[in-house]
Amino acid sequence: MNGGALVTSFSAYQPRTFAVKLAAAPTKVSSVRSTPVKLRYDLATASNDRTKSTQGFDGKGNALPAEMLPSQIQFDGIEFRLAPSKTGMPNALAAKGQKIELPAGSYNRLYLLAASFDGDQKATLEAGSKRVELNVQDWSGFIGQWDDRQWTAKEITIPASGNRPARTERDDYAEMTGIKPGYIKRADLAWYCSHHRNAAGENVAYSYSYLFGYSVDLEPETKTIKLPDNPKIRILAMSVAEEDPTVKPAQPLYDVLPPAAEGDKDFSLSSSATSLSITQERSATVAIGVNPRNGFQSNVSLAATGLPAGVTATFTPPNALRAGTLTLKADNSVRSESATVTVTATSGSLSHSVPLLLKVHTIKKGALPVDLASAYNATGIYEDGATFDEMASLDGGGFALPARPLGASQEWEGVLFRLGPANAPDLVTGTTVTLPPGKFGTLKILATGVEGSQKSQTFTVAYADGTSSTFTQSVSDWYSPGSFSGESSAVTVPYRLTGDGETDDGTFHIFGYSFDLDGSKVVRSVSLPSNRNVVVLAMTLVP
Structure with missing residues (x-):
């Protein structure tokens, strides 16, 4: 050690290990003092093993495993106190714009233990005269993923060989059309479980459940807060704290996976099949992929042209980004024919198309x-x-x-x-x-x-x-x-x-x-x- 710096030298292929003992800190910060906030719980978000749940976390009976929820959760030096959890017992608060009274005392930070359902939810919380924008993350799914390659499936023709005739086979990975960038969500994870419960009370393995911690700075003399008016947000606990200024890392402590952005923002268009058959008074579907490139995030509008008479096209959703479905339906007036349908995706000045060979069949009479x-x-x-x-x-x-x-x-x-x-x-x-x-x-x-x-x-x-x-x-x-x-x-x-x-x-x-x-x-x-x-x-x- 030289002036507080570790000084050494290496030659090629010479790994070394160092044990560094830190000196005593010159000052000592006071410990965090936190106090739980009383909440009027109105929602049972947890269920016991093999007991049915009608409401649950998501309103459909899917719930947190009650036996896995602790009575207390330590988070960033503060303590969350959770309500008892069992099937049918309210242990959470649905955010509906309620006004919450804060405990008496001097506090400079509010902490919430929360999660949402139906995807991440944007919300505004009011703390005194201050409005704070929050992104409350979904209680399930993934909080991070690697880059995911996007593929288009195609039918390929294999020529005849020996006694085996020519044939057509489907290749699910025929063409790579883009990469869905990896991501890591930013909210701090406060509690995690490897599964959740379905409405029947069964464990759904590897379908994770999460609760996240959110902090909000409080102005002096803040007595009340107003929750977001978004009932898809569930709050399981809340605490106020008196603590020193937040210590922030000079650099992220884990990979933030920023999306690569090279070249103009654009997208590609693909379909899961190059041809489709449809019969009179019936329908057929094909998957349509809109794959963003270089940070493209805008919605696109989809349209189908070249449809034979009597055939209609419906896109679900109509303005898709990434995955969608095209449904073609033939009414009673169609006739047997083949046509090339052009599927076009448009966003502003950007436009891309893919052809789809459509064969229309009429019902054979007398069959x-x-x-x-x-x-x-x-x-x-x-x-x-x-x-x-x-x-x-x-x-x-x-x-x-x-x-x-x-x-x-x-x-x-x-x-x-x-x-x-x-x-x-x-x-x-x-x-x-x-x-x-x-x-x-x-x-x-x-x-x-x-x-x-x-x-x-x-x-x-x-x-x-x-x-x-x-x-x-x-x-x-x-x-x-x-x-x-x-x-x-x-x-x-x-x-x-x-x-x-x-x-x-x-x-x-x-x-x-x-x-x-x-x-x-x-x-x-x-x-x-x-x-x-x-x-x-x-x-x-x-x-």
Whole structure:
């Protein structure tokens, strides 16, 4: 040590460790004196394990874990005293512009223990004649994130190779369109928990809950404060303190992650698909991404041009920054056609566009859905939350399709299909199905494979005159499409169900197949492959 400075020297690759003992401080500051402020609590923001909550922190029953909340919290040398916490017991105050009396005494700072819901909330607190702007942070979510790359998914064509035909596959990371800058929120964290409770009283792991500390300088002789008029802000405790001037670090004590800003502020526009199909009296959606660059923060207006007659476009939200959804809806007047729809985002003088190939289909007239009620011999569709035995599942291993996204019917290539009931037999496998008599040009089937792709399966259509037509078709696994010839992905769902009532995220497929019939003959029946791993969900006969 030389004059209070640590002096040393290093050569290359020579790490060293130093132990420095600090001398006694020349002066001693007085300790902080704090006093709790009495609050009239009007809101129960916490719940006990496995007890239902109707209000909770966010008004929807989601709540702080009552057992994890202490009776006191030490923050920056002051003490917050919390009300007892249990289901249904008020322990917080919703900020509605109330006037709060401060304890008698000489205090120069006010501290609040608070958080908000429905995102961070801007608010104004009045302390005597002074107005203080606060940004009260959300009670959940993330208080910091690294840079997040933004991607656009695209369908890519893989050329034919050997005996395998050309096919199209979806690449979720086809093109990087920008980077969402990392951030760290600025409020001081006073309390943290690794989970919160839902309305049913269940622990939601890794869905964090927070309370933040906020300080406000008080003018001399301040007797009252007026809370912000924003009931989305919850205040769990308040204290006044007499303390020395605040000590501030010369530099931030942790990374503040300032966003990089190089070049002009701008944005890019992307869509989750380059093409979309829509059927008469139905709708389809595509995700639209507005990715800011170089600190761009303005809203943009979205518009779609080049729409075919009878097709309308709706953006949600209409002025999006970052993520949004475009919904295209076709009314009864549309005709079958293809068109290039241009999606344009505009903000002031900035404008960017992306093309979207739209195929419009009309419902094929005369198509006859086959009633499979008498043929159902397996169960594979359940309502969310239903429990079932693994043998009563789509794959025979404990997984099933969800009824909510499937609905009662589906459409593929302008043909409607009638699906079976949920939580009851709704699949046909390994049997012969009686067809309604008539002369038809095509039999269309919605089916899928389980336990891997099922190759070279035989479907046989019998006619009333004793003849038959045989079709050989490979059927892809519901989770891993094989892109076989004669196969199309007709329906996708974003998750599947497990036998214990839980969900398993992923993209799961139902495939469409078309078999050309002898239109001069009356159909009688169709024999399905004798294979439990090929399951049929619906059939429709088309003239």
